[in-house]
Amino acid sequence: MPETIDSAAPAVKYTIRDFQSDQDVRWCPGCGDYSILAQIQRVFPEFNRRKEVYVGVSGIGCSSRFPYYMDIYGIHGIHGRAPAIASGVKLANPDLDVWVATGDGDGLSIGGNHMIHMLRRNINIKVLLFNNQIYGLTKGQYSPTSLLGQITKSTPLGVIDYPFVPVSLALGAGATLVARTMDRDPKHLQEMIRRAENHHGSAFIEIYQNCNVFNDGAFFKFTEKDTRDDNVVYLEHGKPLVFGKQKEKGIRLNGFTPEIVELNSGNASVNDLLVHNEEDSTLAFILANMIHDPRLPRPMGVFISVIRPSYEDQLTQQIARARSKKGEGNLQKLLDGDETWIIQ
């Protein structure tokens, strides 16, 4: 049996360098992945956990090169299967801190089944889904999050698949922490990484990531300085949904339908606005659905954060209960079974 990991704080204070591996990073220059990698390497030292407890698991795709660039334990697996491999790692040793790096193709197309089932089980694994709405590594085919009508290498006349909304999919699968953030908003991205680390259960973080080669600017409306404020609303627990350059706009619920109100018009005040509650799953679905109304700003932040017993905790408990009831298994007795006979 593997020895239990000493989860005490590391002897030295880690810096960003401690999480950088000796491998050259080979993403295209200008790729949004660089920022995601940098924010993780920046935030991990804060957690003050021994480096050897981290395991990065990935599938195939640009995002899945991620484990090679982190100086932690890691498996670069096969296409779409990272959640399954990670599940085995975590269940074999629940003391490990397991992170999955995946993309919209790897995690939602070929690996969609593993993703929803991992989230449903609430295994304490953190998923970073790099969403660039395109297949990068295979050079530019459309992905399950590409937009309707998008022209790509494999859709010269435009995409006719309706896209997944990753946040809605994760909510539907029963993930206990679901969030959205952006490669070009480092502070917010860092905060979402912290939230994932501190969550006990499956955490799903969708990260809008710019593929500057095959889908450049897909999220610029949300990520760039001049347009961000009018097109993004940040979700904060217990706070009203306010956005706009001067914080002059807000989101109000009309029945179950979110609508924009002007706070300076005299027709509505902050008191009328929708107040975010991370523990309200109905609200989480409403916020996730805002993506379908192009007039509405795009919510960023934690959609839901609830606590349910994790899969590995329940498994560990079942083993402990069986042992307290039957004692540590006796192998000879097990082999003997219920009915034996002796031949002289």
Added chain:
Amino acid sequence: MAAKKVRTLEDVTIRFAGDSGDGMQLTGTQFTNTVAALGADLSTLPDYPAEIRAPAGTKYGVSGFQVRFGSTEILTPGDVCDVLVAMNPAALVTNLRLLRDGGTIIVNEDGFTEKNLKLANLSSNPLEDGSLTKFSVHRVAISKLTANALSDMNLSPRLVEKTKNFFALGLMYWLYNRPLDQSVRFIEEKFGQKDRDVAEANLRVLKAGYNFGDTTEIFTTRYDVQAAKLPPGKYRSIMGNVATALGLVAAARKSGLDLFLGSYPITPASDILHELSRFKEFGVKTFQAEDEIAAICAAIGASYAGSLGATTTSGPGLALKTEALGLGIMLELPLVVIDVQRGGPSTGLPTKTEQADLLQAVHGRNSEAPLCVLAAATPADCFAMAYEASRIAVKFMTPVICLTDGYLGNGAEPWLIPDVDELPEIPVEFAKDPATFQPYSRDDKTLARPWAIPGTPGLEHRIGGLEKENVTGNISYDPDNHDYMVKIRAAKIQRIAEDIPLQTVEGDESGDLLLVGWGSTYGSVKTAVSRLRAAGRSVSHAHLRYLNPLPRNLGEILRKFKHVLVPEINNGQLVQLLRATYLVDARGFNLVRGLPLSAEEIEERIEEYFGGNHA
């Protein structure tokens, strides 16, 4: 009541047949356990439909269970049966071809209603139309006698109907002079606590069947089968799938590793998952995954984290696991894959047996992807081979596929229980030293790479499906490195040949004809060869349990015989491997009917050979 005669038999084969809802598998298993506990040697063959509850009374809903037991060595469940217990017309007519001429039929005559005759597509009642004259037919009103035994209990007609298999069981216990106590204990344990009425009803009906044998005029003779002369020791009856499960648990315990099973339900392998899910106190973690791919991937992840990762499946599932097996080969992690083969291709014959996954196991992956393949020969041998698969997987840091099949998995035989202290050691050493650790350095002898598990300070490293640079394990696209790695992965698997036993031959070491078998044909081939050897034929038998790599003396053995014949339940797979590996003119004998090969069929084929037909 006149005392009835008791005749002693050397061996007897009984087939229980009824609707899939009639409890024939339970009846057969109960009879088997009782017979086993009295020391007879035995072999069983369950034969059930793919549908859980096919429409009652139809031919395709018939479920059968054959048990052969004797005071001599029993190697097969019998090519034909001596006694057929049939609960309805469909069960009778579908199994009649398996009853020897002059054999005994015991029928539930109450099952021969107009409706059931029609469901079995019969225009006349075989009990009355003279079609059964070459058999000895005993008509017993099993349904009515069961109802009579329970008349004062005020039970639902459905429940009464469901207990009638115990009447048949009780009757067979009487006829073969076996005591009721094992089944009485079973009923008490299974139903006693939960439902007193059900327990009481089953007990009454079991005894009613037994007493009926004693009092009726129908049966004038009882039969006795003495204990077999098996090697001394402690025995139990064991099914192949249970033996496989125990083999994995034993290997985990002996290696000091936690067993992690990732599995997706599939016939006929699911019982291994069921068994292992009960062994929590042994630290066994079972993970019922969302699909076959997730099952093996989780097992690979668990092995990476320091568990003994295993996955269990059948042919279609193995096909789905193919890509992940390649990953396992690239990562060079221990992984045990159990394939309980069934009829194919595609969904094929889910509940029937076959040996047609051999080439899939040995070769069925993209690119150069060698791994170790083993095969169990008998139900009890599943324990040894699952254990051996685990030992090799850990020692050589490689995936190992252990092939069993539906017949082995569901069949049972007496098992000389091993002493835990005498099981082979499975030493495990995790890498610990950051100063010397290289992910893809190799042990001189085994060529295995070190096993460094997350949680070990200073050994943080990345592995993955991309080609590895020798020693460092970094990604490498270098042509010569790839050539080297392809060859070193193959050489590692070949090194396993130095670690496994030499092939043995049953019979003379040289001669006219060598039969080379593998897997579940063991009993039939051995029976056929022994009979012909007794008749003076120059024929021997080598049975392979190691299929990749093959035993290092196999080529030498093959060359000592004029001809090599390879009986297999496939269209010629091992024969291809032997021809390709050794350039011998081996010939195949192939019947692919979803059934075990019978000793008689093999015997006929050998006689054909000696009759001058060498084709």
